[in-house]
Amino acid sequence: xxxxxxxxxxxxxxxxxxxxxxxxxxxxxxxxxxxxxxxxxxxxxxxxxxxxxxxxxxxxxxxxxxxxxxxxxxxxxxxxxxxxxxxxxxxxxxxxxxxxxxxx
Numbered sequence: 001x002x003x004x005x006x007x008x009x010x011x012x013x014x015x016x017x018x019x020x021x022x023x024x025x026x027x028x029x030x031x032x033x034x035x036x037x038x039x040x041x042x043x044x045x046x047x048x049x050x051x052x053x054x055x056x057x058x059x060x061x062x063x064x065x066x067x068x069x070x071x072x073x074x075x076x077x078x079x080x081x082x083x084x085x086x087x088x089x090x091x092x093x094x095x096x097x098x099x100x101x102x103x104x
Contacts, residue, residue: 024054025077025098026091028069039063039076039084039102046083055079055090059102071095078102 027033032051036043040063049055056079063076068088075087075097092098 022056024056027053028089031089033085033089035083035085037082057099060097060099061102
């Protein structure tokens with residue numbers, strides 16, 4: 001059994017790394033995902049994640065509604081300092097929040 005299976009169990013699309021103990025979530029297959037500097041499509045793109053990426057979610061914020069492979073969502077995931085991706089493209093296993101709300 002791998003560390004991922006022992007810690008998070010199967011089926012959730014998430015993993016936990018032993019080195020950092022940070023949960024990461026898979027970006028939808030075949031997607032190059034825009035990373036923005038705020039929780040919405042009006043914010044600038046700061047980089048693009050390559051296909052097959054996994055992202056940590058440090059906190060989540062409400063923002064622009066986006067439709068993606070995992071439905072339509074107004075939730076934006078904070079994946080790094082000042083970097084957000086639409087939750088509609090991240091497999092969290094739920095339509096709701098999986099992390100605390102971001103405080104700005």
